[in-house]
Amino acid sequence: MCGIVGIYLKSKKFEKDLGKMLSGMLINMESRGPDSAGFAIYKKEKKEEFKYSICINNLAFEKFKKGITGKIKFTKILKNSDHIILSSKEKPKKVLDILNEFKGVSLVGYGKSIEIFKQIGNPKDVVKKFNLENFSGTHGIGHTRMATESAITTDGSHPYSTGSDECLVHNGSLSNHNNLRRNLTKKGINFKSENDTEVAAGYISNHLSSKKNLKETLMSGLGDLDGFYTFITGTRKGFAVVRDEIACKPAVVAETKDYVAIASEFQAMAHLPGVNMAKIFEPEPGVVYSWGN
Amino acid sequence: MKLDLRKLKLRKVNETLQSIDQKRNNKSYTILNPEGNHAICAGLTDDIDVTVKGHVGYYCGGMNQNANITVEGNVGTGVAENMMSGKIHVKGNASQSAGATAHGGFLLIDGDTSSRCGISMKGIDIVVKGSVGHMSAFMAQSGNLVVCGDAGEALGDSLYETDIYIKGRVKSLGADCIEKKMDNKHLKKLDKLLKKAKLDKLKSKDFKRYGSARKLYNFKIDNVSNY
Numbered sequence: 001m002c003g004i005v006g007i008y009l010k011s012k013k014f015e016k017d018l019g020k021m022l023s024g025m026l027i028n029m030e031s032r033g034p035d036s037a038g039f040a041i042y043k044k045e046k047k048e049e050f051k052y053s054i055c056i057n058n059l060a061f062e063k064f065k066k067g068i069t070g071k072i073k074f075t076k077i078l079k080n081s082d083h084i085i086l087s088s089k090e091k092p093k094k095v096l097d098i099l100n101e102f103k104g105v106s107l108v109g110y111g112k113s114i115e116i117f118k119q120i121g122n123p124k125d126v127v128k129k130f131n132l133e134n135f136s137g138t139h140g141i142g143h144t145r146m147a148t149e150s151a152i153t154t155d156g157s158h159p160y161s162t163g164s165d166e167c168l169v170h171n172g173s174l175s176n177h178n179n180l181r182r183n184l185t186k187k188g189i190n191f192k193s194e195n196d197t198e199v200a201a202g203y204i205s206n207h208l209s210s211k212k213n214l215k216e217t218l219m220s221g222l223g224d225l226d227g228f229y230t231f232i233t234g235t236r237k238g239f240a241v242v243r244d245e246i247a248c249k250p251a252v253v254a255e256t257k258d259y260v261a262i263a264s265e266f267q268a269m270a271h272l273p274g275v276n277m278a279k280i281f282e283p284e285p286g287v288v289y290s291w292g293n
Numbered sequence: 294m295k296l297d298l299r300k301l302k303l304r305k306v307n308e309t310l311q312s313i314d315q316k317r318n319n320k321s322y323t324i325l326n327p328e329g330n331h332a333i334c335a336g337l338t339d340d341i342d343v344t345v346k347g348h349v350g351y352y353c354g355g356m357n358q359n360a361n362i363t364v365e366g367n368v369g370t371g372v373a374e375n376m377m378s379g380k381i382h383v384k385g386n387a388s389q390s391a392g393a394t395a396h397g398g399f400l401l402i403d404g405d406t407s408s409r410c411g412i413s414m415k416g417i418d419i420v421v422k423g424s425v426g427h428m429s430a431f432m433a434q435s436g437n438l439v440v441c442g443d444a445g446e447a448l449g450d451s452l453y454e455t456d457i458y459i460k461g462r463v464k465s466l467g468a469d470c471i472e473k474k475m476d477n478k479h480l481k482k483l484d485k486l487l488k489k490a491k492l493d494k495l496k497s498k499d500f501k502r503y504g505s506a507r508k509l510y511n512f513k514i515d516n517v518s519n520y
Contacts, residue, residue: 247408247427250370250388266348266369267329276347280367282388282407285427 002171003029003144005263006232019135028268033144036157037126038118040167041140045112052086053116111165118157143169155193163205165236170197172229172249218288238292247285254278297325313339354381373400411438420490457503469509475502
């Protein structure tokens, strides 16, 4: 069991409250996932710049900063608990190579608008640690994890990001992830964990990079990904949700004129403004729903 | 009597409703601010009226005996799960497994239900004014499932003795579920259920009846391909 949540703002009205809204949703989903939590927030992009979300674990901030100085030309470096948001105008390939080789830190995602934070621990503590309430943005997704098929580690936490401004959260389990991982590794996708969801994220990135749009990608995923799942996948412009054909894993959507919210259970959305007047529905099995993409 | 879930803990609310003194207590209750909580009104045993003002989570009215529960909103997974008697009326939509394993009583849903409505039902009567999702009445054993809209894939898979009445389209029938003749006995029974749901305007002859072909009750080697 895991909890997944997402919110996409249709108007600017709640941009300043995005973190607050998402934070309440994550805390409420603690009952579905007390082991670890994470979230991705999409902010307005800066055209020339890429942002890298890095978990430095126990490494001292100064040590990390010293380690990259001279190697990466950065415009901004921000510390938020044990995560760093590094902004740079350099080409992503170069920066990614350096960060991937940096011992003791792990890159959790990068892109022009995405920032990802994830860590082991109770969702309430994780949310507080990163001050999610103070975040603003256009959309965000989050996850609370009850670990089943791989260890409770930062790398085993969601969201997973395997491409620029892409991320994925998952409730369920995949049964053919080892086979898929082997095939995707051959295509040059780099995996950090033994986790099944990371494979699904790699699958999505691989399809998106071959010029398929998100909807087409998720449609082909319905044929290739075997197992139980409700996925929420985020991109720079919006997000999408899809459930497998059996639809054992829950999902409920609430849509108002200002926002679209999605969660594993309605109770995660009960605090959202105007939710009692929202259009509320369950995504049908095997159908891709997307907003903003 | 009003019970506000913003002020009272769920356990306190359920305890209050589970320990009614028929002589002293009032018989009508309203639950405010359910906010998607699970197990609201679970395990009630007395003949009381409860109205829930808003959307609720999982297993609402589970194991109900005698109580008359109305939900003015949507319900999550497993509403009326294992209900024994009484009535539950959902004014919105229901999630999956509505009325699962229920032995008796009456479940009325004004909207749609998602998958597995009436899974393993054992005697409950369920009337859905909208449509039901895939695998509804899976392994259903007795009772009646009435659907005024459409039914999803694999309706009545591995069915025992539940009668299913569908007014709309059936996407596909599950293993061992077949359309059956609607005789007078069934028309009368359906009329009674429609009346109970205050759907008197609907005509029982517009429904089709589905039931078990009774070929999967015991394992027979000839049926192996059906498993």
